[in-house]
Amino acid sequence: MQRLAGRIILLWGWRRALVAFLAGALAVLGQAPYDFFAACFLSFPVLVLLLDGAAGEAGAGPLGRLKPAFAVGWWFGFGYFLAGLWWIGGALLVEADSFAWAMPLAIVGIPLVLAFFYGFATAVARLMWSDGIGRIAATAFGFALAEWLRGFLFTGFPWNAIGYAAMPVPLMMQAVSVIGMNGMNALAVFVFAMPALLAGRRHIWAGAALAALLVAADLGFGYVRLAAPEPPASRHLDLRIVQPSVDLSEKWDASVRDRIFATMLAMSSEPPQKGHEKPQLILWPETAVPFLFTERPDALTAIGDMLTDGQMLLAGAIREEGPATAGGDARYYNSVVAINDQGEIVDAVDKVHLVPFGEYLPFDDLFSRLGIDQFVAGPMSLSAGSSRHPITIPGSIQAALFICYEVIFPQLVGVDVASSELIVNVTNDAWFGDTPGPYQHFRQAQVRAAENGLPLLRVANNGISAVVDPRGRVVDALAINARGVIDVRLPIWRQDTVSAGQRTTNGFVVIILLVATSLIAIATTRLRAN
Template identity: 70%
Template sequence: MERLAGRIILLWGWRRALTAFLAGAFAVLGQAPYDFFAACFVSFPVLVWLLDGAAVSGPAGLLRRLAPAFAVGWWFGFGYFLGGLWWIGSALLVEADSFAWALPLAVIGIPALMAFFYGFAVALARLFWSNNIGRIAALAFGFGISEWLRMVLFTGFPWAAIGYAAMPVPMLMQSVSAVGLIGMNALAVFVFAMPALLAGNRGARLGLALAVLIVAAHVAFGYWRLSAPLGPPERTLAVRIVQPSISMNEKWDAAVQDRVFGSIVELSAGPPQDASFKPQFILWPETSVPFLFTDRPDALAALGQMLSDGQVLIAGAVRSEGAGGKEGTRYYNSVVAIDEGGEIVDAVDKIHLVPFGEYLPFADWLGRLGLEKLVAGPMDFTAGASRHPITLPGDIRALPFICYEIIFPDLVAVDVGSTDIIVNVTNDAWFGDTPGPYQHFRQAQVRAVETGLPLVRAANTGVSGVIDQRGRVVDALAIDVRGVVDVTIPFHDPDTMTRFPFRLIGVGILLGFAAFAFGAKLRQRLRAN
């Protein structure tokens, strides 16, 4: 191990960059659908050894001293995000004639920009670097800060955060209810990087003991929480989730919109496998209605005929407001609730829109340069103003999140206090059968664990399903399968753990690693003097 570490430390030039790139790309195997978290126990020790050799000779200013570390982190991040986000380019191929030119921007440009976060993480860690276990704490702190910044800067995009690699199954997801994703990211890096200590004797025993202790607590807490009984349900809700599997080539084609709409209605009205099952709540995916209801009142009448007494349909649909005038018509990516009378009784608009997908940032300026949205779609969307629960039969309060809104822990957590169930609708058909839809579903699972609420999810081409309040998949449909999921969801008392201030605990973990790293650095300096 010492010989391997020594060779990596001494790498220079393109060999150092390539090694960092490959280490980052290999770490992607820890994410869904691969879930090979052992890859991270290779990638992060390699990163530590690369940083051990990231130094400049002679006197230098702060930026020059940090530049080699930043470069290592950037190449590591570029490999990680290129290997983890390449599937974004699939959306540009839906209308390849118009958008194929932008494929390099999506497949290479986005990972190159995201890599700056990991470059920053590593440079920050290098400030506290030492020659013992303290450097592992420094790396955990740096990545913890960087992953938090990915949640909030430039509208946020915390996709494939490192912490998800430590949560491949429900038993290993439960810790997030106590420490949040911020804490999980830092703890995961701390444990994944610990084998780097095997290349020397300084702090190896302490470090490995701490790693074993954290892993043991992680597993034990998950086992205990999943084993704890939920108690008898207070209420139940019979749910039908519809996965129509509509091709993106047909989704906005006016010539086939009646057939598309009719196929979804047919699925929704089909008989259940269990003759005694009667859905109270039917859920359609994001933008599943292929036209504006204001243009097709007959469609609402057809839905009224489909729905029986007491049933409610929540459907993803485009909603419009205004007509003409200075501002013109505004379009919203929404979910609408429709009752048995064929009336829209409630609606919630998407608040967190996808830049360059649902709208063009700095539209006036970029429009003059000839730029437009980089994915196909019928119109630009306007962000909604607020989110509120939709009342379902039995006074069940359902809080909807549209598409990738579900990947933001704070966005989900802020509104769930008066909610009984989380609803997530999406259209991952943009990305085909790639890792993207599986990673999206995994992040929805983790949101259920964090909030202690069951979650129902309808995706156009999958993955659609029902997740219980502890992240277990009750039932689901695979990618590209056309069908329905019928499940009766029980509602129990909220989990006590979800009332913990896990954001504060996560921040406390970050501060603890920072103090550990700073103390180790200070001690090393004092010894040197």
């Protein structure tokens, strides 16, 4: 082991970059749909050993001394994000004639940019480098800080945060309800990197004991929380999730819109599945309505005719608002509209966190002059909603709605569900086909349920649609590319969790403890050297 470790430490040039790249790519196996988290116990120790050998030249300035460590982290991140996000390019093939040219930008460009976060992580870690367990804590601190920044800088994109690799099943998800994603990211890297101690002689047994204690605490807390009896349900909700699996090549084709809409109505009005009651609530996916209601008011009449007394439909739709001034342009929103049994829109929630280049074009004046428009989504550029509020659904239940990838932002969800009893996530992952993308998206939504102690209803055009209980367990689901409905009688109960703010605080306490461990290790090393 020490001989192999020595070879890794002494790598330089393209060999060091290649090993870092491969280690990052290997770490993706810890994410859905693979869930082979054991791969991280190899990739992160390799990263630590590469950082052991990433000392800068003695005569270089502060930034120069960190350059080798930054390069190691950047190559690790490039491998991680390239292997984990390559499927994004599939969205550009839906309209290949117009957007195939941009595939290199999506497949390679996004990982190139995101890799800077992991380069930052390893540079920060190298600032606190020592021997033994101190460098493990420094690595975990650097990655926890980088993942936190990745959640909000440049609009934020915390997809495939390292902590998800430590939560492949509900048993291992429960701790996130206490320490949040910040804490899970920190502890995941800390435990994953611990085998690097086997390459030396210091702290081996202490590290093994600490890693075992953390894993046991996570599993023990998960077991206790899952084994606890469910509290009495305050109410029950009979609901239907409709997964139509519409071909995106037809989505905005005027010649087939009526057929798509008729299919949605027919699936929604099917008799209840055996053993279930008539649904009080019906859910359609993101942008399921294939036209604007302002252009087709007869569609609302058809929906009202389909719904029976007391039923409500939550449907993903593009919502149009007329120009604020004469001669102005209309504004369009990616929305979920609530329609009652009279065919009336009684409430709506607009998507607040839009996808750059997908739903709107940042710096649109500049890009428009270059002839570049948004790459995917609908036939128009969208505006962001100003705020989000819960929608009251049958049974006077307060439902917090999140459209598409809004659900991957822990803080956004945690704040907005504070006064809600149910999380609803509508999405359209059909852009990405049967690739890892929809599975990764579903896993992150599933973790939001366990994190906030609330049931989750997820409705996707082509999957994965599912009902998830407040502890993150899947009650029922439809597979990718399946067409069908889910009928469920959902008990409404909330699993007690700490608040979103307290989870954030607890996560930073974990991060501070890692900093303290690193500083103690540095001080001990210097004392031994003297």
